[in-house]
Amino acid sequence: MYEEYFSESHQMLRESLRKFIAREITPFVDTWEEEGTFPRELYKKAGDAGFLGIGSPEEYGGTPGDIFHTVAYTEEVMRCGSVGLSSSLGCSAIAVPPILALGTEEQKMKYVPPVLAGDQLAVLGITEPSGGSDVASLLTKAVRKGDKYIVNGSKTFITSGTRADYVTTAVRTGGPGHAGISLLIIEKGTPGFTVSKKIDKMGWLASDTAELSFDDCEVPVKNLIGEENRGFYGIMLNFQKERLYLAVQGYAVAEYALELAVKYAKERVAFGKPIVAFQVTRHKLAEMATLVEAAKQFTYRVAAMIGTGQNAYKDVCMAKNFATKACDRVVYDAVQIHGGYGYCKEYMVERLYRDSRLFSIGGGTYEIMNEVISKQLGL
Secondary structure: OOOOOOHHHHHHHHHHHHHHHHHHEEEEEEEHHHHHHOOOOHHHHHOOOOOOEOOHHHHOOHHHHHHOEEEEEEEEOOOOOHHHHHHHHHHHHHHHHHHHHHHOOHHHHHHHHHHOOOOOEEEEEEEEEEOOOOHHOOEEEEEEEEEEEEEEEEEEEEEEEHOEEEEEEEEEOOOOOHHHHHEEEEEEOOOEEEEEEOOOOOOOOOOEEEEEEEEEEEEHHHHOOOOOOOOOHHHHHHHHHHHHHHHHHHHHHHHHHHHHHHHHHHHEEEOEEEEEHHHHHHHHHHHHHHHHHHHHHHHHHHHHHHOOOOOOOOHHHHHHHHHHHHHHHHHHHHHHHHHHHHHHHHHHHHHHHHHHOOOOOOOOHHHHHHHHHHHHHHO
C-alpha cells in the first residue's frame, strides 16, 4: 500500500527509526514528560544516526532523501509517545532551511553542520506576543548602525527556545508590511538577548517553549540571511513545508489514537461482551478510520506536489486544516471510547488528546489557513 510514494529506502528509514525510538526514547518518555524536558544528548544521538539532516545537502552534513523520507520520519517519530519531544527534536528543521535557501556560503558552513550533527540547536523565532499568525505585522525592530543591527523586541511560543544556540529571527528592518521584514541569525550569549521565561503549557510537556527578549541586542550585519527587507520570502518558503509536516503530524497522531481505540474496544467488556461488539462503537471506529485515511491520502498528494516543485500553497493549507480537524475528531472519539480511563494519564490517548490540540494553531491557525485558501480561490 502507498507504493507510489514509498520505496525500500523509505522502509529502511522507518525500521532504523523504530529501533532508535525503542532504544533511546520509549523507556524514558514518561519521565521526560513529567520533568518537562529531555536530555540534550538526544539531539546528538539523532544527529549521529542521520535523522536530523534528512533531505539537507550532504556538503553540510545532511542525509540524502526526498520529501517522502521526511514524511516517513515524521510519521514514525510521532509514535514515540510524546508529541512535544518529537517536535522539539525536529525544531531545527524549520530554523535551518532559510539559511540553506538564502544564506551565504560562510553562513551555511558555520551554522548548518553543527545543527545537523546534533552538536548545536537552532530554532525559528517569528511569533510575537502582540500577534501570532499575522507575520507581516511583526514589531521586533532591527536598526542598522555601522556593521551591526540593534535589535529590540520579543518572540514567544518558541519551541526549544530556552536552550537554543541560535535563533533564525524575523525582524523589521524597513517599513510596515511584509516588505520590511528581514531574517537575522542571533546567537546565544549575544548581549541583550535573554530567555524571558519558559512557558507552562497544557500539552507538549517534554518540549520547552520560551519567550525571548531582545534589548538593544547587537547583531553583526554579516548575520543577515539574504537581502535586507527580503526575509518574508524566506519565511513563506519555510511555511509550506512546515504546514505539510503539521498535516502529517495530525493524521499520524490520529492513526495512533485509532489503533489504541481499536485495541481497547476489543479488550474492554461491558454488559457481558467487548464494547466493539456494539454497533455504535464499530461505526464510530469506522468513521475515525475514514477520516485518517482521507487525511493521509490528501497529504500524500500534496507532499508529492511539493516534492516535484509544483505550487501547493493553497493545497498545503487545505491539507493542514483537514488533517488537523480530522485529528481533533479522532482523538476526541478515542478518549470517548476509553470512557473514564481516557481521562487518566496512565492511558496514552489522554496525552494525545492534549498534545494534538496545538496542531490547528501552530504554523498558522485554522482560521488563517482558511483565509489563505479563500484568497487563492479569488474570493
